[in-house]
Amino acid sequence: MLSVDRNLTLRMEKQMIAINSPPLYEKIVEKPKLYRAYAFLHFVLTLSFLGYRLLNPLDESYRIWILAFACEIWFAFQWILEWNMRWLFVDYKTYPERFAQRYSGESSSKLPPVDIIITTADPFKEPAIITANTVLSVLAIDYPVQKFACYISDDGASTITFYSLVETLRFAKRWVPFCRKFDIETRAPFMYFSKQSAQHSKKSDPNFLREWQEMKDEYEGLKRRIQKASQTQDVPLDSICQDGVDGFAHRSSDIRNHSTVIKVIYENSGAERDILPHVVYVAREKRPKVDHHYKAGAMNVMARVSGVMTNSPFILNLDCDMFVNNSKAIQHAMCFFLDCKSERDCGFVQFPQLFYRSIKDDPFGNQMKIFLSTLARGMNGLQGPVYCGTGCFHRRKALYGAPPAADQYNNKDVREFHNHAKVYHSLKASSWSLGALSSIFGSSSALAASAQTTMRNTQFGVLSSPSSTIDEALNVASCRYETNTAWGKEVGWMYGSTVEDVMTGFKVHCLGWHSVFCVPEQPAFMGTAPANGPDCLVQMKRWVTGLLEIFLSKLCPFLGIHRNIMVRQRMMYAYFTLWGILSVATFFYAILPAFCLLSGKSFLPGISKPSFAIAVTLFVSIYGFKLWEFLRIGGSIREWWNNQRMRLIQCLSPFLLATFDVLMKLLGVSDTVFVVTPKGSGDEDDCGEVDFTFDSSSLFIPPTTVLFINLAAIVSGSVVFVAGRDDIFRDKLFAEYFCSVWVVINLWPFVKGLVRKGKRGIPWSVLMKSAALALLLCGCSWRQN
Known part of the structure; x- marks a missing residue:
């Protein structure tokens, strides 16, 4: 009884203080019309592209078609989860x-x-x-x-x-x-x-x-x-x-x-x-x-x-x-x-x-x-x-x-x-x-x-x-x-x-x-x-490992119908905990264009097809909007590009290996390990390495492998064009060629790592393992030919 009376007294005192005093914080709600307009445009373009994919099955390359469609469905799903957090903005202003x-x-x-x-x-x-x-x-x-x-x-x-x-x-x-x-x-x-x-x-x-x-x-x-x-x-x-x-x-x-x-x-x-x-x-x-x-x-x-x-x-x-x-x-x-x-x-x-x-x-x-x-x-x-x-x-x-x-x-x-x-x-x-x-x-x-x-x-x-x-x-x-x-x-x-x-x-x-x-x-x-490449990737690997563990646990955002949590909040948690699955889709989509170039097949629309305009518009809208968003918050074009390429590197490296680690844990083969990220030297003048650095960690094998595969595909596509088969290249392989070039550009730190020495160069052990894995995967594409 005493605790009830005390709680009531405290609540009443709080109400009286609030009445006689100005509020300590202010809630500011914004409905971003421009964001919502872009979301509608992107949604229409995505549906149109998925409709093209459904109406144009690749009978001679149905495996590639299924894989491409699955990746595109996942990208669309992940986009919905992300834009769930962009629909309404709320800011708080405090008054200390x-x-x-x-x-x-x-x-x-x-x-x-x-x-x-x-x-x-x-x-x-x-x-x-x-x-x-x-x-x-x-x-x-x-x-x-x-x-x-x-x-x-x-x-x-x-x-x-x-x-x-x-x-x-x-x-x-x-x-x-x-x-x-x-x-x-x-x-x-x-x-x-x-x-x-x-x-x-x-x-x-x-x-x-x-x-x-x-x-x-x-x-x-x-x-x-x-x-x-x-x-x-x-x-x-x-x-x-x-x-x-x-x-x-x-x-x-x-x-x-x-x-x-x-x-x-x-x-x-x-x-x-x-x-x-x-x-x-x-x-x-x-x-x-x-x-x-x-x-x-x-x-x-x-x-x-x-x-x-x-x-x-x-x-x-x-x-x-x-x-x-x-x-x-x-x-x-x-x-x-x-x-x-x-x-x-x-x-x-x-x-x-x-x-x-x-x-x-x-x-x-x-x-x-x-x-x-x-x-x-x-x-x-x-x-x-x-x-x-x-x-x-x-x-x-x-x-x-x-x-x-x-x-x-x-x-x-x-x-x-x-x-x-x-x-x-x-x-x-x-x-x-x-x-x-x-x-x-x-x-x-x-x-x-x-x-x-x-x-x-x-x-x-x-x-x-x-x-x-x-x-x-x-x-x-x-x-x-x-x-x-x-x-x-x-x-x-x-x-x-x-x-x-x-x-x-x-x-x-x-x-x-x-x-x-x-x-x-x-x-x-x-x-x-983290002030260098390896430490950044190690930290991200630990995060994504833990996030995927949450999704696969009893606290999965999509489970527990009696929890006092709103549906859109579940979607927010699903967006983060599914980064590992996103990395799998990103990995396959990063090598699909290269496989098509190497095998002479196509899974993207040619230049002469009307659906090509949909694909180009979708590509430009995605990266154009991200650039606009970065410039809007005071960032630079260079900063946007660094974040863009690091996002791909993260998907192909720590995100992907974190997913593999969780899979091994589920199979009972290994257990996850918590690694403390170094915090620097404690010297305020030490600002870390400005350039990307490498070590012999397995974190660098997947991106290097993807780089080798796409470089081989670019060489193969260039040979087709130089050989005078520009009509086939333009109508069937141009989109795949462009995508492979785009992947290589995003992996430019790894391109420089191929020719550099020391810690700014990719170690030989990583190069050899990546080359062997790339040859194995390219062999699979050649057998499809």
Whole structure:
């Protein structure tokens, strides 16, 4: 009864505040008429071309006809799924200044607390100085320090990472006051000092100049100490860790076999003099025979540890290289959580992944500008965007698998709502008892109690003491704690996919929650992107592997008719999870024209046929629209072309191999492996390779094979033309010849790799394997002749 009355009181207070104060965010809806007009044109052209295909079967080459028609049907289906996200655009504008006014003074006590989780796994692939900068940017964020806690998840249990954090906290005690005193906006030191900030308008202030130079010198000293520890692996832990170093994994040992390590590096006492929040280091227990579920497992441990220590109703998760670029990032998120009409409308708030280390014209297609400027806005017009793994604020209640409250009563008479609320909570009380929650959340009574508090929305920012709960935290961080619980199945981050983020977001949406994509003018978070060819492809392979695993799991978007998720939201998830199947269609369509040239057959209309105009118009409209869309958002023609060719390379390389890996997993031949993507050197001046680089990875075999086949076809077609059979070439093989040339142009980095040496050249092992595979496939086409 008390919890019902408290919930009712909180809701009524929220309604009164909303009435007397301007809204904290604004929803802007756009119906893009030009997009819809193009969609109609493209749909008509696609139907016309498919109609031509149906009415013109190739009796002498029915296998080619069937394959071509199947690929074209799939392309049309994938286009429908994509344009489902372009039909309606929704933007959100937040007002953090109104937030500051509403919750200033005594009202600041009503602010909900936030648990911030930073994840890292390897101090060498993810340099410790990068993690240090992310932690510093979090500690200096513009939010009451008594209202948030910073947790660092070190999945490598590295003494280097722990040492760097202790040194970082020493520097933070000067860095945080410096940022607040001079209103510094860029609060990651490496980025701030790289901008030559001493030259801005405050340069006439001698106090500022002196402190600026002192801070820069101290940061350089911090950087040298951390880098020295990383290079020598000689960490003076005895001087910083009084209770020993038991549990840490050493570089020479197996990092999958170590005890739990939880250390409260800094504890906020609640006094005004405290300038830092709680800072807690966590390295979960790992054992060789216990599945640790990669990042999803680490995040679930962090959810449990933070649950028994601070149990904030909201969680922000960040990758170690995604620093806070907007000091009011929490305020932007809270504008939604605290001002939405119904809690159902805001299960999580996703911020875009933007990169500071960007190369001109985006040669590797990392910036994802179309996704951020178009598709994400379209997702806002559905049930909300996908969860993208970092830069996301979660409602803990949604992560715990609870459905939204009975929001249908929010706009009704208060007395009627009060009566219905009693019934609703009485019905739910049995399922939220401590006994029932223990069977779901595990044997920890403290965790069950904190989960009960979260489910009933009764907690409101009481500061706790992490050091007093370490024993309970060690218990919930053990590797066998999840046995016979709902963690990873119904609660927390979902298991079964290498993209636990998308899978978890889908689970939250299935419960009936909505999500929001927030894009403030000042980017909230900035990170690093892979800076060369191999790293980009490895990252994409991991993503597509996980996405296809989701489609083939019980969380397939097309299954579960009783899920509280709209049809168009299912289509949105299907678009992403079916990238692997798209790669198969792309691969066959990239070699079909070459096979036809080599065998003297045709599957595309000749120049003299009326259907040729349909094919040309469709081709020009597809690429013309994509170019227009890129120019519309401020991109360049060169940038559009880089993204266009990288999309084909991705389909022929990581997407295709990811599909093969998932197939092998389904057959029980192998298992998927999570690979950590290197985050660079940690040097702000290191901008990576501008040119495409190669290694001996199998990722480069499919594109090289496709290149060899199309080069052979171009030579064959050119011989036909030079031999004087230009009538056959023009009426029967011109379209196939053009398509082969187009494929080669898109694979131009691989063409250059054929003649280059070193890391910019394709290794001989890849060339030999690709040549053998190309000869095998070309032999199949010759047998068809």
